[in-house]
Amino acid sequence: MSTVLVICEKPSAAKRIAHALDDNGAPTEVKRRGASYFQCRNGEDTLLVAYAKGHLYELRQVEKGWTYPRLDVEWAPKYEVVKKATDTKAIIALIRSLAKRADQFIVATDYDIEGSLIGYLVVKYACGADPSIAQRMIFSALTDKELRAAYASRAQELDFQLVEAGHLRHEIDWLYGINLTRALTLAIKRTAGWFKIVSTGRVQGPTLAMVAARDQEVNQFVPHPFWSIDAQGEWDGRELHLKYSKDRIDTVHAAEEVVRATHGQVGHVASVRTRVMTQKPPVPFNLGGLQTEAYRHFGFKPSRTLALAQRLYLDALISYPRTNNQQIPESIDVRSVLHGLSSMRAYKGHASALLSRRVLQPTQGKKTDPAHPAIHPTGETPSRRLTPSEKRLFDLIVKRFFALFGPPAKKKSVRADIVCNDHTFYLRGREVLEPGWIEFYRPYVTSEEVEVPGLTEGDEVRLTRVRAVEKYTSPPLRFNPASLLKSLEKENLGTKATRAGIVDSLRSRGYTLNDRFELSTLGYAVFETLQRHVPRLLSVEFTRSLEEEMNMIQEGKRTREEVLVRAKEDLREILSKFKSLESEIGNELVEGLQRFWREKEEVGPCPKCDDGTLMIVRSPKSGKRFIGCSNYRTGKCDKTFPLPQKGNIVVLDKECPYCGHRMLRITSKRRTWETCINWAECPGRAEELRALEERRATRGAKG
Amino acid sequence: MSRECSICGRRCEDEDELCPYHSGALENLKEAFVKWKHSLGVSWDEYLERLEQLDTVGRWVKEVIVYLKDREQNVDPTAARVGTHD
Ligand SMILES: [Zn+2]
Numbered sequence: 001m002s003t004v005l006v007i008c009e010k011p012s013a014a015k016r017i018a019h020a021l022d023d024n025g026a027p028t029e030v031k032r033r034g035a036s037y038f039q040c041r042n043g044e045d046t047l048l049v050a051y052a053k054g055h056l057y058e059l060r061q062v063e064k065g066w067t068y069p070r071l072d073v074e075w076a077p078k079y080e081v082v083k084k085a086t087d088t089k090a091i092i093a094l095i096r097s098l099a100k101r102a103d104q105f106i107v108a109t110d111y112d113i114e115g116s117l118i119g120y121l122v123v124k125y126a127c128g129a130d131p132s133i134a135q136r137m138i139f140s141a142l143t144d145k146e147l148r149a150a151y152a153s154r155a156q157e158l159d160f161q162l163v164e165a166g167h168l169r170h171e172i173d174w175l176y177g178i179n180l181t182r183a184l185t186l187a188i189k190r191t192a193g194w195f196k197i198v199s200t201g202r203v204q205g206p207t208l209a210m211v212a213a214r215d216q217e218v219n220q221f222v223p224h225p226f227w228s229i230d231a232q233g234e235w236d237g238r239e240l241h242l243k244y245s246k247d248r249i250d251t252v253h254a255a256e257e258v259v260r261a262t263h264g265q266v267g268h269v270a271s272v273r274t275r276v277m278t279q280k281p282p283v284p285f286n287l288g289g290l291q292t293e294a295y296r297h298f299g300f301k302p303s304r305t306l307a308l309a310q311r312l313y314l315d316a317l318i319s320y321p322r323t324n325n326q327q328i329p330e331s332i333d334v335r336s337v338l339h340g341l342s343s344m345r346a347y348k349g350h351a352s353a354l355l356s357r358r359v360l361q362p363t364q365g366k367k368t369d370p371a372h373p374a375i376h377p378t379g380e381t382p383s384r385r386l387t388p389s390e391k392r393l394f395d396l397i398v399k400r401f402f403a404l405f406g407p408p409a410k411k412k413s414v415r416a417d418i419v420c421n422d423h424t425f426y427l428r429g430r431e432v433l434e435p436g437w438i439e440f441y442r443p444y445v446t447s448e449e450v451e452v453p454g455l456t457e458g459d460e461v462r463l464t465r466v467r468a469v470e471k472y473t474s475p476p477l478r479f480n481p482a483s484l485l486k487s488l489e490k491e492n493l494g495t496k497a498t499r500a501g502i503v504d505s506l507r508s509r510g511y512t513l514n515d516r517f518e519l520s521t522l523g524y525a526v527f528e529t530l531q532r533h534v535p536r537l538l539s540v541e542f543t544r545s546l547e548e549e550m551n552m553i554q555e556g557k558r559t560r561e562e563v564l565v566r567a568k569e570d571l572r573e574i575l576s577k578f579k580s581l582e583s584e585i586g587n588e589l590v591e592g593l594q595r596f597w598r599e600k601e602e603v604g605p606c607p608k609c610d611d612g613t614l615m616i617v618r619s620p621k622s623g624k625r626f627i628g629c630s631n632y633r634t635g636k637c638d639k640t641f642p643l644p645q646k647g648n649i650v651v652l653d654k655e656c657p658y659c660g661h662r663m664l665r666i667t668s669k670r671r672t673w674e675t676c677i678n679w680a681e682c683p684g685r686a687e688e689l690r691a692l693e694e695r696r697a698t699r700g701a702k703g
Numbered sequence: 704m705s706r707e708c709s710i711c712g713r714r715c716e717d718e719d720e721l722c723p724y725h726s727g728a729l730e731n732l733k734e735a736f737v738k739w740k741h742s743l744g745v746s747w748d749e750y751l752e753r754l755e756q757l758d759t760v761g762r763w764v765k766e767v768i769v770y771l772k773d774r775e776q777n778v779d780p781t782a783a784r785v786g787t788h789d
Binding site for chain 1: 711712713724727728731732734735738739741742743744754757759760761762763764
C-alpha cells in the first residue's frame with residue numbers, strides 16, 4: 001500500500017488523469033489556499049494527483065545587474081523571477097506538502113521536451129526528491145483507456161535525455177536572448193541616453209534575416225510586361241474558351257502577330273489526348289501540416305491553431321498536437337476511433353461507411369516522431385459546447401482522418417489541340433471519375449470539374465475572338481504567418497513548440513508592420529546593424545548547427561555540458577566583439593530608431609501652409625492623439641485632423657481616391673481598416689459610413 | 704564617415720549617392736528597361752511614366768524614380784542624365 005504523487009502539466013490534464021486512474025472514476029478534489037489536487041483510490045494505493053501550470057521554475061542569472069555578459073544561471077521558483085506569476089507560489093507550496101506524504105513519484109506531464117523538464121524540476125525542487133527514483137507515465141491522448149494503460153506500463157525511470165535536451169535549450173535560449181538584447185539595448189542607452197528595449201534571440205535573428213531578404217526583393221521589384229492570348233472559338237454551335245500554347249509572349253509585336261494570323265480564322269483539331277490519373281489521399285497531420293491547412297481554410301495563425309489544438313487535446317478529443325509525425329501507427333485502434341466518431345451526428349455517415357470495410361489501411365507520410373503519433377481524433381465526443389473555432393479545427397482533423405482511409409481518387413484529363421495558321425491553341429477538361437477519398441475530405445478539397453466537349457480530330461473550330469492581353473510579372477510574395485513557419489521548419493530552425501511564438505514575436509516587437517511581414521524601419525535598423533557587425537547572429541547555419549547539437553543530446557550522442565561549454569564560448573566571443581564596437585552599434589541603432597519614429601509620426605506635407613509637415617501628435621492636456629501641422633508651434637498654421645483614439649496607426653504610401661488626402665491603416669483588436677486623414681469631411685468616407693450603417697441596421701433587424 | 708543616401712538618409716557605401724537598398728533598386732530599374740525596350744519599344748521617360756502607374760513596383764524603386772525626376776528638373780539639361788542607357 002503506497003501513497004503516490006502524480007505530477008501533471010496542467011489542471012485540466014490532472015482532472016482527466018485523476019478520473020481515469022480512480023477505481024470509481026470519481027476522485028475528490030481537495031482545495032488548499034489557491035491551489036488544489038485530486039485524491040484517488042487505485043487498488044491498494046492512494047494517488048495524489050497534483051498539477052503544475054506549465055513551468056513552475058524559471059532560469060535567472062546568478063550574478064546581479066542588468067548588464068552583459070551574464071553567463072551563469074540557476075533555476076528559481078517562477079514567482080521570484082516573473083512578478084506576475086503569483087499563482088505558482090501556492091502550487092509549489094501544495095506540492096511540497098503533498099511530497100512529504102508520498103513514497104512514490106510519477107511524472108505524468110506531456111511526453112515532450114518541455115513536459116519532461118517541467119516534471120523533472122518539480123520532482124527535484126518542489127518535492128525535494130531524487131529524480132532518479134521517479135517514474136514516468138507516457139501517453140499521446142488523454143482518454144481513460146490510454147491513461148490507464150500508461151499508468152499500468154509506466155517507465156521506471158524519467159526520460160533523462162529529453163530532460164537534458166530541454167534544460168540545455170532553456171539555458172542557451174536564455175543566454176543568447178538576454179545577453180544579446182541587453183547588448184543592443186545598452187548600446188542605445190550609452191549612445192543616446194534612451195532606454196528602449198531592442199531584442200533579438202538565437203532563432204529570432206535568422207528569422208528576421210529571412211523576412212528582410214524577402215522584403216528587399218519586394219521593395220526593389222520592377223515588373224516586366226508580357227502578353228497572353230485570350231481566345232474564344234466556336235464548335236458545333238457552342239462557345240469554347242481556348243488557351244494559347246505559350247502562356248507568355250515577350251513582345252507586343254509577337255502578340256499582335258498571333259492575333260493577326262488567327263482572329264476570325266478557322267482552325268482544325270489536330271489531336272485529342274485523354275489521360276486517367278489517380279491521386280492518393282493526403283498524409284496524416286503533423287503540427288506543421290495542421291497549421292498550414294488551418295491557415296489556408298480558416299486564416300488561423302499558426303500560434304492560434306496550436307492553442308486551439310491544445311484545448312482539444314486537453315478535452316481528450318484529439319491526440320497530442322505537438323508532433324512531427326505523419327504516421328498512424330498500428331497500435332492505434334482505428335476501428336474504435338471510427339466507432340466513437342460514428343456516434344456524432346455530423347460524422348455518422350462517413351464513419352459508418354469506413355467501418356463497413358474489411359481492411360482499414362491509412363495512408364502514411366514520411367516524417368516520423370518516436371514520441372507521438374500523427375494528430376488524430378480519439379473518438380471521444382465533446383463533453384462541452386465547442387467554440388466555433390474549436391469546432392472548425394476539430395472538423396478539419398476528423399475529416400483528414402477519414403480521408404486517410406479513402407481509396408485513391410480517379411481523375412480524367414483531356415487535352416485537345418487546335419491548330420490555326422501554325423499557331424496552336426488548346427482546350428483542357430477535367431473530370432472526376434471516382435472521388436475516392438475526396439468524398440471524405442470535403443469541404444477542404446474541391447474537385448474542380450471542367451467539361452470536355454466531344455471534339456474529334458479534324459473538326460473545324462472557328463476562332464471567333466483572339467485578343468492579346470498585356471500583363472505584368474508579379475513581385476515575390478511576402479511571407480504570411482503560415483509560410484514563414486513553414487520556412488523555419490524547412491530550415492530546421494527552432495522546434496515545433498517554439499516556431500509559432502517566434503513568428504509572432506517579430507510583429508509584437510515592432511519589427512514588422514502587419515501580417516504581410518513588411519519589415520518596419522525598426523526591423524531594418526536591427527537587421528542592418530547586426531548584419532554589419534555580428535552577421536553570425538543572422539546566419540541560418542550558425543543557428544542550425546547549434547540546433548543539431550541540441551538534438552544530439554536528445555539522442556544521447558552528446559552531453560549537455562559539452563554543448564553548453566561550446567555555446568558559451570561562441571557567445572562570449574560575440575559579446576566581446578559587440579562591446580568593442582558598442583558606440584558604433586549604438587549610433588547606428590539610434591539613427592535607425594530616429595528614422596523609425598519620424599516615419600511613424602510623419603503623415604506628409606500640410607495641405608494648408610506651404611512648408612509644414614503633418615505629424616501625429618498627442619494633446620498635452622487631454623492626452624488624445626490627432627494630426628497637426630509642424631508649423632503650429634510657430635503659430636503659422638493651425639491645421640488639424642481628428643484621429644480614432646484606439647488602435648495602431650500606420651501612415652500609408654497612398655492617397656484617398658475621393659479627396660486626395662493621405663491614407664491611414666488602423667489596426668485595432670477587432671479589425672483593420674483604411675481611411676483617409678480627412679475622413680470627417682471626405683465625401684467618399686461619408687458614403688462608406690452610410691453603407692456601414694446600413695449593413696448594421698439590416699443586421700440589427702435580422703438579429 | 705560615409706555620406707548619407709539622398710533618398711532615405713541611410714549610409715552609403717564608398718562614394719555612392721544612394722544606400723545599398725536604393726542603389727539596388729536603381730540597378731533593377733536600369734536592367735528592366737532593357738526588357739521593356741525590347742518588349743514595347745518605349746523610351747526611358749515613357750518607361751518611368753508607366754512604372755509610376757503600376758502598384759507592384761517596389762517602394763524603393765518608386766522612390767528612386769521620384770529622385771531621378773527631381774534631379775532632372777534641377778539639373779542643367781545639357782548634363783548627362785542618370786539612368787538612361789544610350
Ligand atoms: Zn536609401
